[in-house]
């Protein structure tokens with residue numbers, strides 16, 4: 001069990017979480033928390049360099065990959081699996 005670096009609350013096993021697939025950006029975040037962050041900034045939380053994509057996971061299974069290079073609209077990011085994401 002680990003805590004979300006944004007809200008500092010524990011991450012439960014069945015929570016939808018996101019990870020940033022980039023060096024220096026380890027850790028898991030609640031999707032809801034990183035979704036809000038991404039609306040304000042697509043820079044990494046730890047490295048402050050631009051994030052290319054987010055991996056969205058549930059029960060440790062990768063369910064989709066969200067491409068941030070195309071700059072998704074805010075409302076699209078309310079859905080953890082927007083239309084343009086790559087499904088697994």
Ligand SMILES: [Zn+2]
Pocket residue numbers: 004005006007008009029030033
């Ligand atoms: Zn959180």
